[in-house]
Amino acid sequence: MPPFDLPESDPFSPHNLPYGVFSAPGATDRTVGVRLGDHVLDAGAAALALGSPYASLLARPCLNPLLAAGRTTWSDVRRALTAWVTVPAHQSTVAEFLHPLSSVTLHLPFEVADYVDFYSSEHHARNVGRIFRPDAADSLTPNWKHLPIGYHGRSGTVVVSGTDVVRPSGQRKAPTDPAPVFGPSVRLDIEAEVGFVVGTPSPMGSPVALADFRDHVFGLCLLNDWSARDIQAWEYVPLGPFLGKSFATSVSAWVTPLDALEEARVAPPERTHELLPYLDDTGADAEPGGYDLRISVAVNGHVVSEPPFSSMYWTAAQQLAHLTVNGASLRTGDLYGSGTVSGPAERERGSLLELTWNGRDALELPDGKRTFLEDGDVVTLSAWAPGPDGVRVGLGEVAGRIVGQALG
Amino acid sequence: MPPFDLPESDPFSPHNLPYGVFSAPGATDRTVGVRLGDHVLDAGAAALALGSPYASLLARPCLNPLLAAGRTTWSDVRRALTAWVTVPAHQSTVAEFLHPLSSVTLHLPFEVADYVDFYSSEHHARNVGRIFRPDAADSLTPNWKHLPIGYHGRSGTVVVSGTDVVRPSGQRKAPTDPAPVFGPSVRLDIEAEVGFVVGTPSPMGSPVALADFRDHVFGLCLLNDWSARDIQAWEYVPLGPFLGKSFATSVSAWVTPLDALEEARVAPPERTHELLPYLDDTGADAEPGGYDLRISVAVNGHVVSEPPFSSMYWTAAQQLAHLTVNGASLRTGDLYGSGTVSGPAERERGSLLELTWNGRDALELPDGKRTFLEDGDVVTLSAWAPGPDGVRVGLGEVAGRIVGQALG
Numbered sequence: 096m097p098p099f100d101l102p103e104s105d106p107f108s109p110h111n112l113p114y115g116v117f118s119a120p121g122a123t124d125r126t127v128g129v130r131l132g133d134h135v136l137d138a139g140a141a142a143l144a145l146g147s148p149y150a151s152l153l154a155r156p157c158l159n160p161l162l163a164a165g166r167t168t169w170s171d172v173r174r175a176l177t178a179w180v181t182v183p184a185h186q187s188t189v190a191e192f193l194h195p196l197s198s199v200t201l202h203l204p205f206e207v208a209d210y211v212d213f214y215s216s217e218h219h220a221r222n223v224g225r226i227f228r229p230d231a232a233d234s235l236t237p238n239w240k241h242l243p244i245g246y247h248g249r250s251g252t253v254v255v256s257g258t259d260v261v262r263p264s265g266q267r268k269a270p271t272d273p274a275p276v277f278g279p280s281v282r283l284d285i286e287a288e289v290g291f292v293v294g295t296p297s298p299m300g301s302p303v304a305l306a307d308f309r310d311h312v313f314g315l316c317l318l319n320d321w322s323a324r325d326i327q328a329w330e331y332v333p334l335g336p337f338l339g340k341s342f343a344t345s346v347s348a349w350v351t352p353l354d355a356l357e358e359a360r361v362a363p364p365e366r367t368h369e370l371l372p373y374l375d376d377t378g379a380d381a382e383p384g385g386y387d388l389r390i391s392v393a394v395n396g397h398v399v400s401e402p403p404f405s406s407m408y409w410t411a412a413q414q415l416a417h418l419t420v421n422g423a424s425l426r427t428g429d430l431y432g433s434g435t436v437s438g439p440a441e442r443e444r445g446s447l448l449e450l451t452w453n454g455r456d457a458l459e460l461p462d463g464k465r466t467f468l469e470d471g472d473v474v475t476l477s478a479w480a481p482g483p484d485g486v487r488v489g490l491g492e493v494a495g496r497i498v499g500q501a502l503g
Numbered sequence: 504m505p506p507f508d509l510p511e512s513d514p515f516s517p518h519n520l521p522y523g524v525f526s527a528p529g530a531t532d533r534t535v536g537v538r539l540g541d542h543v544l545d546a547g548a549a550a551l552a553l554g555s556p557y558a559s560l561l562a563r564p565c566l567n568p569l570l571a572a573g574r575t576t577w578s579d580v581r582r583a584l585t586a587w588v589t590v591p592a593h594q595s596t597v598a599e600f601l602h603p604l605s606s607v608t609l610h611l612p613f614e615v616a617d618y619v620d621f622y623s624s625e626h627h628a629r630n631v632g633r634i635f636r637p638d639a640a641d642s643l644t645p646n647w648k649h650l651p652i653g654y655h656g657r658s659g660t661v662v663v664s665g666t667d668v669v670r671p672s673g674q675r676k677a678p679t680d681p682a683p684v685f686g687p688s689v690r691l692d693i694e695a696e697v698g699f700v701v702g703t704p705s706p707m708g709s710p711v712a713l714a715d716f717r718d719h720v721f722g723l724c725l726l727n728d729w730s731a732r733d734i735q736a737w738e739y740v741p742l743g744p745f746l747g748k749s750f751a752t753s754v755s756a757w758v759t760p761l762d763a764l765e766e767a768r769v770a771p772p773e774r775t776h777e778l779l780p781y782l783d784d785t786g787a788d789a790e791p792g793g794y795d796l797r798i799s800v801a802v803n804g805h806v807v808s809e810p811p812f813s814s815m816y817w818t819a820a821q822q823l824a825h826l827t828v829n830g831a832s833l834r835t836g837d838l839y840g841s842g843t844v845s846g847p848a849e850r851e852r853g854s855l856l857e858l859t860w861n862g863r864d865a866l867e868l869p870d871g872k873r874t875f876l877e878d879g880d881v882v883t884l885s886a887w888a889p890g891p892d893g894v895r896v897g898l899g900e901v902a903g904r905i906v907g908q909a910l911g
Contacts, residue, residue: 251617
């Protein structure tokens with residue numbers, strides 16, 4: 096199939112055009128690519144060949160210059176790219192810069208500045224509360240409905256889809272153990288999330304209002320917040336998760352611009368508590384805030400869950416407003432995760448912790464039972480969003496294989 | 504006083520030679536400087552004038568290239584610098600590259616990769632436990648003596664000494680309030696800490712052993728982990744501090760290389776619990792691990808506390824071993840804070856939370872009583888360490904003024 100003759104049903108049609116960073120076959124240099132069907136357009140080379148003013152943003156080894164260029168430029172570049180792959184006169188010029196996806200190497204698409212992870216699915220938070228505090232009157236902590244709870248993670252261990260994840264070692268201690276023991280995690284889990292990528296920075300002391308979300312956030316990716324539940328359980332009181340999370344966080348190779356997701360915007364769930372003004376998205380003028388993204392979680396190719404992103408209680412706009420309300424600045428490349436996406440149904444849960452109810456109910460996979468992850472397991476998150484005229488906008492996938500520790 | 508004729512008692516003698524980044528009078532370019540008495544040597548210009556091979560590390564706008572060069576080079580560069588400022592033939596060459604400290608602008612000395620903050624003073628942790636959990640059988644959480652508790656903070660809001668700190672706004676809720684309220688923090692505090700600066704990176708999946716600490720850590724700085732206690736109290740369960748800390752973290756303009764602190768190395772306090780092997784520093788071959796740094800905390804020039812760093816339970820080597828034991832990688836520019844330094848005595852506490860016992864006992868300052876910080880207050884942390892032959896090695900200072908929010 097010639098790259099430009101995509102069927103309307105292709106999730107990487109010209110309605111999508113997500114950005115990534117790749118090396119061409121035999122090359123070591125990295126450059127910005129745009130996905131079209133099962134090809135990658137070398138966007139920098141195309142821009143240079145066409146004499147585009149955006150070559151300085153696209154012929155670069157990471158997305159950060161484009162991210163920093165701001166919302167007007169994001170739209171202009173997207174319009175240009177759309178023309179290059181849809182107008183026959185341009186197609187003939189850029190055709191030579193298309194590479195089969197299977198022939199290229201995909202890299203981490205942007206340099207991560209700060210990484211923050213939220214905890215914004217009510218279904219997830221209630222499941223976790225029921226599992227770990229079964230006797231509590233409320234499965235949510237008192238603050239949960241008043242602010243999107245979040246914390247900082249490790250930017251330096253954010254890796255691109257396809258990177259192996261070495262099973263982490265650490266301390267764990269069951270309540271009945273007399274002292275902690277050390278060894279490879281025996282409760283290694285996933286968290287199916289969506290990551291939001293900040294483009295336009297903001298200065299210290301200047302909170303970003305809800306309405307300014309799309310001026311700052313360029314797009315989104317899929318994110319797997321690998322979690323060692325045994326390490327986390329022993330370490331996290333009182334200052335939160337640390338080594339149970341910091342060994343690896345995987346993101347998809349493609350960043351989908353928010354401009355490709357116009358048709359996927361939806362209202363979030365009804366708010367059950369009055370919100371402080373900086374978080375209040377219930378007004379008639381408020382942006383809908385939510386996104387209808389259909390996520391799929393597969394272990395070794397077998398789908399175990401389909402978490403609906405539209406069920407998230409706190410939106411990405413609220414998360415950004417909260418993150419900055421104390422005056423914290425934003426930098427180009429800041430990444431924040433939605434928190435585990437879990438819907439109301441059992442088959443919509445975004446972690447093995449929930450899917451197996453803390454290991455009580457093993458999942459039946461074609462290759463055997465699973466509570467937590469075993470060495471060699473490959474976890475793949477994929478997703479799509481509704482696009483114009485019933486087409487799908489593909490968000491790609493984030494995959495990773497668990498690797499046992501080398502002996503000695 | 505000519506710059507090279509320093510009295511033996513000068514805390515910035517050639518025994519010290521800390522590194523910073525500055526702009527010369529009238530210039531906007533940044534370059535690496537080395538402090539000598541109350542002067543700054545333009546180390547890059549000096550290296551170029553002398554034909555030094557280290558010009559490529561020193562004629563740079565931040566310390567990161569030097570940090571990345573590794574321990575052998577750190578020693579070589581230090582030896583060269585020592586010669587430039589002590590050997591008369593070199594002195595005459597480099598004299599023109601000395602600027603009075605008062606004439607230059609000091610900048611953040613390195614680009615911060617990940618920022619982690621620990622909680623490693625037993626006295627501080629016990630004070631916090633007694634304040635917030637007065638009825639608990641043990642003022643420490645069960646994990647405290649088994650691992651150095653830590654969490655990730657926000658790298659993007661690490662600022663250099665002298666930067667104003669805007670009082671953060673956020674949600675707070677007293678236990679008796681029916682709902683949270685929003686506004687400027689009314690319990691703004693400091694945390695007197697020491698920051699450790701990573702030079703040599705490490706790959707994912709490769710823990711850094713205790714004994715390899717000095718291969719990876721280049722030096723240390725002073726650090727003030729500003730904390731909004733009211734914001735923190737409402738947000739931090741269950742995932743730890745977030746907006747109560749992320750608005751600003753101040754560091755000193757000078758990074759003191761560990762090579763300047765040989766005489767300050769001391770054994771840490773006796774270990775009361777058996778340690779897992781990766782944290783065990785009790786063997787005969789173990790490095791002493793602790794540093795004898797004498798910190799001073801002043802509010803508006805009035806000293807309110809003198810926390811002794813030698814009293815820290817967990818050492819910087821243990822913190823690094825723990826931080827990486829799960830396979831997390833290190834990057835050049837990673838920064839980790841010791842946690843609030845508090846000694847056993849009342850006048851050795853490193854936070855206002857402890858000094859005022861959560862606001863119960865106001866401090867008497869020349870300009871009035873203080874529980875937490877008021878707008879206009881200037882907090883200055885300074886420190887020195889014992890050097891050879893009784894000289895002092897100055898660690899400089901980290902200062903910041905609290906600024907009220909501009910009226911909208």
